[in-house]
Amino acid sequence: MRLITVENMRELERLAFEGGLSYEKMMQNAGTGLAKIIHTKYGRTESKSIIGLVGSGNNGGDVLVALSYLLGHGWKCSALLVKDRVNDPLVNQFISLGGEMTQTDVLDNAKNLHALLDDKAIILDGVIGTGISLPLRQEVAQFLAKIKTHLGGQIIVAVDCPSGIDCDTGEAAPEVLPARLTVCMEAVKAGLLRLPAFSLCGQILVAPIGVPARLAAKKSESFVIDESWVAELLPVRKADGHKKYFGTVVVVGGCTNYLGAPLFAGTGAYRAGAGLVTMAVPRIVQLTTAVNLPECTWFILDDENGVISEDAATLILEPMKSASCLVVGPGIGREETTRRFLSRWLLQQETGKKNNSFGFVPKTESNSKSITAFPPIVMDADALRWLAEQPNWAENKNLRLVVTPHVGEMAVLTELAPEEIQANRERVASEYAQKWGHVVVLKGALTVVAAPTRQIAIVPVANSALAKAGSGDALSGIIAAFIAQGMAPFEAACAGAWIHARAGEKVAEVQGNEYSLLVRELLNMLPQVFAELNKNTA
Structure with a gap:
């Protein structure tokens, strides 16, 4: 589903009109598409x-x-005119x-209004459209407020937007009628993927109005990720594929204070289809978590008091040789020796520190300077x-990154205030993806994914159940598994x-709340999500 601003939508309609698609035909297409979605x-x-x-x-x-x-198509239909539509052929046709x-x-009599609405299963909200500015005019606000006070469980379907x-x-x-379904015309309007609007839209679907695809592509490089798009994109699982064919993910991380994080990333990678997952971690992490994911192979890194030490910078070259994708972090x-390891x-x-490693790959000058490019x-x-903390890190051509910050981490990376980032999530993510030359995943409610090529995608989910420690670790493993299987x-x-x-x-649906999710439950739900996606492509 494409994402578009109100101004660009007007321009798109104008270009379509100049190309021979009349406004009357656009409306006919829009209304018919809306009706078909409702009927389906x-x-x-009953x-x-x-x-x-x-x-x-x-x-x-x-x-x-x-x-x-x-x-x-067998429906009993009524229309309540907010304002008289004089000599409107659409009114005449309906009657x-x-x-x-x-x-x-009818609004002047509460009893009559209640009777008008009471036996209706669905209320179709077409009072005002996408071009309004707040606050609402008094007469519109009063109209919506009266309708709102007489709602009794009807399904509200919003036309283009609530x-x-x-x-x-x-x-x-405050007078908005919360919709269970919003049917957008041609493309999702950008503001609907921001809060509080998103929480008032319910499910969002799109009805085409006949605009040629080549025109639509020119006016919007942003889109809303949906199930069908993901299903079509999933890597093909070849019947004769072996584990190396499906890629190797190497997870680098863990310390004595954060034992579970690499486990969540590794489990996410396996659940998303990686053929092999290697955990490059301090020994304390392997000893305490290996029993929970015996499918992994383990590579023990040098450590100091349970954190990855600088000396491991040579050791890590060995598992990296076979890596299709790395998960780092x-x-x-944040210990100093670990930061030196990363550098x-x-x-x-x-760093000027002598290497005392007894690991698998002894430290030599050729080891430290032989890397010309890393896997993603x-x-x-x-x-x-x-x-x-690294000056000019984005200029390092050896690195191909997908950075996955939450707002706090994005603030550190950009030196912007968290409030500014949160108020302009798409713009900030896209600006820095282009500036850095790497993919940015700005996590949070309505996660934004931005590419250096100006593409922006939004995940239409705002669910507090996901706000748990370890959730982001699981996500990093899932993304890495897809890259390891050949996805861009x-x-x-x-x-x-x-x-x-x-x-x-x-998970929140099964548990009936957004409080109780544990990350391992999210990971265990992944097979059901993939099953749904497979049905979509069947």
Whole structure:
């Protein structure tokens, strides 16, 4: 589903009009598409009754077209005019087909209004559209407020957006009717993927209005990740594939204070299809967690008091030889010796400390200078804070990164205030993806994935169940598994973020709350998410 600003949507419609698609035809396409979605989703309900709240603009026209279509498919349809539509052929058509039309004077009598709404299964909200600014005009606010006080469990379907939402900023008037379903015309309006608007939209679907795809692509490089997009993108599982064919993920991290983080990343990688996962960790991590993931192979790194030591910078070269993708950072900590390890390994910096390693690969000059390029790296957690300390790190051509910060880590990387980042998530993620030349996954409610090529994708999930320690570690492993199986980093990040979010949603649905999720439960839900995706492609 494409994501578009209100201004760009107007421009898109203008270009389509100049190309021969009339505004009348666009409205006919929009209303018909809206009706088909309603009929598909709710047409089997016992009470196929619907009332449309018909405003004076294009949204109102879409509602009338939709109602006329539904009349021909066995629905009982009514329309409540917010404002008179004088000599409107859509009104005449609706009435001629047997639709019931009511004027707004019914609002003056609470009993009559209750009777009008009470027997309706669905309320179709087409009062005002995407071009409004807040606050609402008094008469519109009063109309919505009266409707809101007489709701009694009806399904509300919003046309393009719930009336009273600023479709650029995501701000919402207090009178907004919370929708169970929002059907956007041609593309999702950008503000709907911001809070509080998102929480008022319910499920978001798109009805095409006939705009040629080549025009739509010119006006929007942003999109909303959905199930069908992810399903089509998943790596093919060849029947004769072996474990090396499906890639090797090496997880580098862990310390005595964060024993579980590498385990979550490794489990995420296996659950997402990696053929082999190697855990490069301090011995204390292996001793305490290996029993929980016996499928892994283990590579023990030199440590000092349970944290990865600088001396491990040579040892890590051995497992890296076979890595299709690296995960660097889960549970790695911020100790000085670990930071020196990262500098020597990833930036090939000499720190002046003598190497005393007794590991598998003795330290030599050729070892430290032989790396010309790394496999792709998914970087998370305290490795990001180390990265922020490195001057000009983005200029290092040996590194191909997917950085996965939450807002706090993004603030450290960019030196922007968390409040500024949160208020401009898509812009900040895209700006720095382009500046750094690496994929950015800005985690949180409505996770943003941005590519250096200006592409922006948003995961349409805002669920507090995912706000748990270890959740991001699991995500890093999922993304790495997809890269290891041959997906491009941006697509892998998009698919991984969506699947991770969907698993969190499903756990919360099963548990009936957003309090109780544990990350291991999220990981154990991944097979069900993949099963759903497989059905989508069957």
